[in-house]
Amino acid sequence: MSYVPTLINLVINNYLMEIPSFKLNGRIWIEIAEEKVLGHGRVELLERIHASGSIRQAALQMKMSYKQAWDLVNHMNDGFKQPLVISKRGGKGGGVALLTPFGLEIIGEFKDLQKKFSQFLERNSKK
Amino acid sequence: MSYVPTLINLVINNYLMEIPSFKLNGRIWIEIAEEKVLGHGRVELLERIHASGSIRQAALQMKMSYKQAWDLVNHMNDGFKQPLVISKRGGKGGGVALLTPFGLEIIGEFKDLQKKFSQFLERNSKK
DNA sequence: TTTCGTTATATTTTAAAAAACACAACGCAA
DNA sequence: TTGCGTTGTGTTTTTTAAAATATAACGAAA
Numbered sequence: 548m549s550y551v552p553t554l555i556n557l558v559i560n561n562y563l564m565e566i567p568s569f570k571l572n573g574r575i576w577i578e579i580a581e582e583k584v585l586g587h588g589r590v591e592l593l594e595r596i597h598a599s600g601s602i603r604q605a606a607l608q609m610k611m612s613y614k615q616a617w618d619l620v621n622h623m624n625d626g627f628k629q630p631l632v633i634s635k636r637g638g639k640g641g642g643v644a645l646l647t648p649f650g651l652e653i654i655g656e657f658k659d660l661q662k663k664f665s666q667f668l669e670r671n672s673k674k
Numbered sequence: 675m676s677y678v679p680t681l682i683n684l685v686i687n688n689y690l691m692e693i694p695s696f697k698l699n700g701r702i703w704i705e706i707a708e709e710k711v712l713g714h715g716r717v718e719l720l721e722r723i724h725a726s727g728s729i730r731q732a733a734l735q736m737k738m739s740y741k742q743a744w745d746l747v748n749h750m751n752d753g754f755k756q757p758l759v760i761s762k763r764g765g766k767g768g769g770v771a772l773l774t775p776f777g778l779e780i781i782g783e784f785k786d787l788q789k790k791f792s793q794f795l796e797r798n799s800k801k
Numbered sequence: 802t803t804t805c806g807t808t809a810t811a812t813t814t815t816a817a818a819a820a821a822c823a824c825a826a827c828g829c830a831a
Numbered sequence: 832t833t834g835c836g837t838t839g840t841g842t843t844t845t846t847t848a849a850a851a852t853a854t855a856a857c858g859a860a861a
Contacts, residue, residue: 564775566783567706567755573791575700583699603807612850617809628694634808637857641806648691656693660798664700667794671787730837739820744839761838764827768836 571672575664577657584626589619590657593650596620596632602644620644627653698799702791704784711753716746717784720777723747723759729771747771754780 576586588609595605606616624630631650636642646654703713715736722732733743751757758777763769773781 564779566779569711570705570708571702571787572705572710573700573702575698575795578697578699579694581697584696601807613808614810614851615849621809635857636806636808638807638859639805640859642808642857644808652691652693660698663798664794667791668702671790728837739822740838741821741840742819748839762827763836763838765829765837767829769827769838771838 566673568673571668573664573668575660577660579626582626584623585653585657587661589623590654590661592616592619593623593631593646593654596644597646597651597654600643600645601640602632602634693800695800698795700791700795702787704787706753709753711750712780712784714788716750717781717788719743719746720750720758720773720781723771724773724778724781727770727772728767729759729761 574587576583578584592605592609595608596602599605599608602616602620603613606613609616620632620634624632627649629649630647631653632644632646634642634644701714703710705711719732719736722735723729726732726735729743729747730740733740736743747759747761751759754776756776757774758780759771760774761769761771
């Protein structure tokens, strides 16, 4: 900095320097080929698809449009080499979607990471 | 889940279950009273204000509007109890903005946290 | 072979976020 | 006392993201 007015220098010395308590928060996600393929929201979507057997029901529960949910699923299936979700249209119930063993594995992996991260955030917050 | 077609069950067993290598990425930020007050972008803004002595120059360097930069600074000063930036208009150069000792302290704190976080991300990526 | 509810996909509309624009206030220096 | 470049603030416009709408394809079951 090239110029510091003397008056301001006087003013700023009236403030304390102790850092107040704060909460550290954040988000983590998995990237493959520099692209985000899995995060908090997508994992919740996968879990709800697993529980309901339906992309549409999962989307409704999360208050997102079916299109958005489908796009996310599609993007995940593309990002990983293997599908996390397999779906079929027509038939009993109109159609069905379910998780592959690989998809279930990925969910578990992410939840492990998320747990470690939550501990990190807790440890590094200032009480 | 209530219904799993046998055909699909056969299909999904053809996929492997090993988790591929991935990069864990993420962001952290500081919250006070449930509100985000400091993150990656704001810290960069503070550093550029410190280096240039000007909110406008810092904004230009980061390709954001002056208004946005000013709003961010204002929000930070509000969020923490004390100002991180003090500014003055008029006079030589048209005006000036500079960091308080408290602002500098906060930058240091966040960079420490960010460093730890980067190590966390590195440790938990899968090679 | 008709009905049903879902998957799959494209298009349109709406809402939110970001950027752009405009201008008063300020105080040093010429 | 005038000019200058910045701070400070509100308003308008543009861009982007999200939501809503529409519609074909599908296959089990009645």
